[in-house]
Amino acid sequence: MTKLILVRHGQSQWNLENRFTGWVDVDLTEEGIAEANKAGELILKEGIQFDAAFTSYQKRAIKTLWLALEGIDQMYIPVTKDWHLNERHYGGLTSLNKQETRDKHGDEQVHIWRRSFDVPPPQIDKNHEYHPSKEVKYSHIAPSELPTGESLKITTERVLPYYKSQIVPHLKAGSNLIISAHGNSLRALMKEIFGVPDDDIPGFEFPTGNPLLLDMDEKTLKPKAARYLDESRAKELPAV
Numbered sequence: 282m283t284k285l286i287l288v289r290h291g292q293s294q295w296n297l298e299n300r301f302t303g304w305v306d307v308d309l310t311e312e313g314i315a316e317a318n319k320a321g322e323l324i325l326k327e328g329i330q331f332d333a334a335f336t337s338y339q340k341r342a343i344k345t346l347w348l349a350l351e352g353i354d355q356m357y358i359p360v361t362k363d364w365h366l367n368e369r370h371y372g373g374l375t376s377l378n379k380q381e382t383r384d385k386h387g388d389e390q391v392h393i394w395r396r397s398f399d400v401p402p403p404q405i406d407k408n409h410e411y412h413p414s415k416e417v418k419y420s421h422i423a424p425s426e427l428p429t430g431e432s433l434k435i436t437t438e439r440v441l442p443y444y445k446s447q448i449v450p451h452l453k454a455g456s457n458l459i460i461s462a463h464g465n466s467l468r469a470l471m472k473e474i475f476g477v478p479d480d481d482i483p484g485f486e487f488p489t490g491n492p493l494l495l496d497m498d499e500k501t502l503k504p505k506a507a508r509y510l511d512e513s514r515a516k517e518l519p520a521v
């Protein structure tokens with residue numbers, strides 16, 4: 282049985298400020314750092330020896346992974362960083378306060394933007410200070426491929442080809458893996474791994490910095506068992 286841990290980054294500065302974050306590279310808060318350290322302590326108790334780790338291009342996920350790997354004294358394992366594991370791009374909503382956006386556009390519209398499967402947010406303006414073309418680290422991505430406002434469906438369409446081509450071969454070979462990523466890129470993985478229907482997947486929430494441990498069948502790549510390691514902050518999981 283292969284072990285796979287999915288962990289959402291610890292609390293970020295813009296989680297704390299209740300702002301649409303997406304591709305903005307905000308850091309962890311003190312609480313986020315504490316959550317990531319606790320993730321390490323919880324994983325240590327499981328006694329898992331990892332073969333490799335995957336994360337995004339975003340420091341909140343990268344640092345969460347570092348702290349968790351430090352906690353289990355496995356900082357030496359190969360770590361692959363790839364933008365395909367980034368958070369969903371929040372388009373023109375990027376950097377806005379979520380409550381102020383509700384006050385302006387109404388609860389229903391904001392809920393549709395945040396929790397529909399296939400309704401994208403407005404696209405980000407090319408002159409917006411947070412347009413991804415302004416970041417050197419994304420300069421290798423063809424402009425036509427650069428996300429500028431993604432629904433969960435679009436996010437899934439970039440995360441899953443990466444998962445299937447780069448991560449699945451490791452799982453099939455029996456490697457134990459840890460993936461540190463984001464609320465919506467992890468929903469994409471959860472959808473695939475648990476076989477969750479389109480309309481149901483937005484309802485699942487990943488708590489920050491709480492590792493989800495999956496016992497994976499190496500042949501089917503379906504989970505035989507799944508649980509959050511911090512039970513006190515666990516959220517509902519799809520049936521296995």
Ligand SMILES: O=C(O)[C@H](O)COP(=O)(O)O
Nearest residue numbers: 300301302303368395464
């Ligand atoms: O990008 C963000 O703002 C968060 O990581 C996820 O936000 P959501 O819960 O509004 O999708």
